[in-house]
Every structure is written in C-alpha cells, then in structure tokens.
Amino acid sequence: VAGPNGIYFIMTDARGERSFIYRRAGSAAAQLSPADIDAGWLAQARAVLLSGITQAISSTAQAAVAAAAQVRGPLMCHDPNVRPALWSLRGGIGAARAAFEEVAPRMNWLMPSYPADC
Numbered sequence: 001v002a003g004p005n006g007i008y009f010i011m012t013d014a015r016g017e018r019s020f021i022y023r024r025a026g027s028a029a030a031q032l033s034p035a036d037i038d039a040g041w042l043a044q045a046r047a048v049l050l051s052g053i054t055q056a057i058s059s060t061a062q063a064a065v066a067a068a069a070q071v072r073g074p075l076m077c078h079d080p081n082v083r084p085a086l087w088s089l090r091g092g093i094g095a096a097r098a099a100f101e102e103v104a105p106r107m108n109w110l111m112p113s114y115p116a117d118c
Contacts, residue, residue, distance in 0.1 A: 001032055001036055002028065002031070003030070003031050004027055005029075006027035006028075008020065008023075029054060029057060030057045030058045030060075030061055031058070031060065031061070033063060034060075034064050037067040037071075039067075039071045042068060043071050046075060047074050048074045049111075050068060050076065050078045050107075051078075051081055052078070052081040052082055052100065053083065055096075055099040055103075056086040056087050057086070062090075062099055065099075066102050069102070069103040069106045075108045075109065076103075076106050076109075077108065077109040078103055078104070078107045078109070079112065082113075084096075
C-alpha cells in the first residue's frame with residue numbers, strides 16, 4: 001500500500017508508566033482495504049494477529065481487518081487495543097464495540113492490552 005509508515009514513540013516515566021506519541025494519519029496502514037488481503041497467503045499462516053488499532057484508523061482498514069478475520073485456516077488472534085480518543089473520530093466507543101463484534105466470532109485467542117483505556 002502506498003504511503004508513509006506510521007511512527008510510534010513510547011516513553012516510560014520513573015514509575016514505569018507509559019505514554020505514547022503517534023503519527024498514523026495518512027499512513028499506508030490507514031489506506032489498507034479488503035483488496036489488500038490475500039486470503040490464500042493468510043490461509044497458509046499458522047497464526048494471524050489482528051489489531052483494534054488498525055480497525056480504528058480508517059473505515060477501509062476496518063474492512064480489511066474484517067476480511068482477514070474471515071480467512072479459514074490460521075489461528076486467529078485479536079488485540080482490541082481500544083483507544084477511545086482514536087475511536088472518537090469514527091463514532092466513539094459504540095463503533096469500537098461494533099468493530100470488535102464483527103471479528104470476535106472468528107477469533108481463537110483474545111489478547112487484550114493492559115491497562116485498557118476504557
């Protein structure tokens with residue numbers, strides 16, 4: 001997919017608490033679409049990890065995650081990685097819930113991030 005890579009910085013304070021800076025607007029990941037999902041290639045994988053961050057960054061990326069979740073064969077894992085601030089741009093926590101429910105039936109493993117920002 002054409003476009004720049006996203007970039008993420010993670011900082012920890014003296015107590016080990018994390019803070020993040022992201023640049024993902026207009027990134028290649030935000031431009032993913034179902035047309036970018038090669039079901040045959042994914043079906044050969046032993047496991048596929050899908051991310052709620054990808055679902056949150058654009059409607060086409062959300063559709064790409066949904067398409068990947070439908071591939072039969074690999075172990076499917078999902079990290080919802082709910083970020084309310086990111087979802088606020090796309091319909092809020094209700095939209096995040098709907099995106100999760102779209103892929104949840106096909107997941108073998110749920111791998112939620114901790115601590116959650118919800």
